Amino acid sequence: MRKAFEPKVSIVTGAASGIGRAIAAELVARGSHVVVADLDAAGAVRAADELGPSASAATLDVADAAAVTALVRSVAAEHGRLDVMVNNAGVAIGGLLEELDERHWAKALDVNLRGVVNGVTAAYEVMRPQGSGHILNTASLAGLIPAPAMLPYTTTKHAVVGLSTALRAEAASQGVQVSVLCPGFVDTPLLDDVYAAPDSFGGSSVRARVRLLQPKFLTAEQTAKRAVDGLAANKAVIPVGFLAHAMWRLLRYAPPLARAVIQGQATGHRRLNERAAAKAAKSRR
Numbered sequence: 001m002r003k004a005f006e007p008k009v010s011i012v013t014g015a016a017s018g019i020g021r022a023i024a025a026e027l028v029a030r031g032s033h034v035v036v037a038d039l040d041a042a043g044a045v046r047a048a049d050e051l052g053p054s055a056s057a058a059t060l061d062v063a064d065a066a067a068v069t070a071l072v073r074s075v076a077a078e079h080g081r082l083d084v085m086v087n088n089a090g091v092a093i094g095g096l097l098e099e100l101d102e103r104h105w106a107k108a109l110d111v112n113l114r115g116v117v118n119g120v121t122a123a124y125e126v127m128r129p130q131g132s133g134h135i136l137n138t139a140s141l142a143g144l145i146p147a148p149a150m151l152p153y154t155t156t157k158h159a160v161v162g163l164s165t166a167l168r169a170e171a172a173s174q175g176v177q178v179s180v181l182c183p184g185f186v187d188t189p190l191l192d193d194v195y196a197a198p199d200s201f202g203g204s205s206v207r208a209r210v211r212l213l214q215p216k217f218l219t220a221e222q223t224a225k226r227a228v229d230g231l232a233a234n235k236a237v238i239p240v241g242f243l244a245h246a247m248w249r250l251l252r253y254a255p256p257l258a259r260a261v262i263q264g265q266a267t268g269h270r271r272l273n274e275r276a277a278a279k280a281a282k283s284r285r
């Protein structure tokens with residue numbers, strides 16, 4: 001019989017905003033004390049205040065391995081346990097490969113991948129001897145299917161899916177559960193500033209592009225509810241939203257069709273860039 005999901009102590013990274021903040025609220029609602037950890041110190045304090053006495057704030061850069069270890073150890077020492085670690089902090093970096101430079105890759109690798117490695121390593125160090133605990137890593141639909149015009153993002157999110165599903169197999173015998181969250185597009189501040197180059201995607205916003213694929217955005221609250229239900233059911237992979245389910249299935253059961261859709265995205269992005277460049281050249285003449 002599955003153990004009841006009754007977390008007492010949780011840490012959520014990137015919890016000052018968006019999905020992380022909503023997951024923190026959902027865990028508080030299910031009876032957990034939650035440490036709201038974020039690079040945005042003021043945002044973390046604000047979110048923890050709004051969540052009430054069951055939440056506390058911590059300033060954390062997930063890319064800093066020593067800081068992540070120190071936070072996890074101090075929370076476990078203070079509360080005597082750590083039940084849930086949500087490695088959620090992330091950044092979105094989009095654009096065609098030729099629009100990206102070393103800094104874009106470094107940022108995505110440091111936060112989206114190294115940040116998760118740091119969180120997983122620190123939490124496992126506490127959970128394995130404890131013989132219990134659940135690690136939830138936030139990847140994305142872009143971790144399940146190739147997402148062109150955002151290579152650093154899709155590269156790091158695929159790595160997070162691989163890390164999570166492999167660790168799940170390793171950790172099961174130690175009493176530690178591991179899940180990975182893969183939402184489609186969620187209406188959060190992450191979508192406000194995605195493209196590395198200002199004229200990428202013809203200068204139009206990522207929200208415009210997203211609407212072509214997914215007319216209705218998911219909310220952070222819907223995503224968090226699905227995430228925590230997925231934790232309680234100990235799901236390996238938690239896709240959220242119609243687009244995520246549909247594209248994931250399409251890639252598995254009709255790969256040529258899925259590849260055609262993905263190719264269409266890449267072609268569409270490049271065409272919009274070329275059109276914007278031609279328009280700019282014409283207006284300069």
Ligand SMILES: NC(=O)c1ccc[n+]([C@@H]2O[C@H](COP(=O)([O-])OP(=O)(O)OC[C@H]3O[C@@H](n4cnc5c(N)ncnc54)[C@H](O)[C@@H]3O)[C@@H](O)[C@H]2O)c1
Pocket residue numbers: 013014015016017018019020037038039040043060061062063088089090091092111115138139140141182183184185186187188189190191
């Ligand atoms: N919004 C979407 O459409 C979407 C879809 C799928 C997956 N995701 C993933 O969900 C996660 C949360 O994104 P969101 O949409 O809620 O975005 P968001 O921008 O609302 O929240 C991200 C939070 O992470 C924090 N953060 C950034 N770098 C950090 C660092 N180095 N250390 C600690 N905190 C840091 C930010 O300050 C922010 O509070 C990310 O991993 C993102 O890739 C988002």
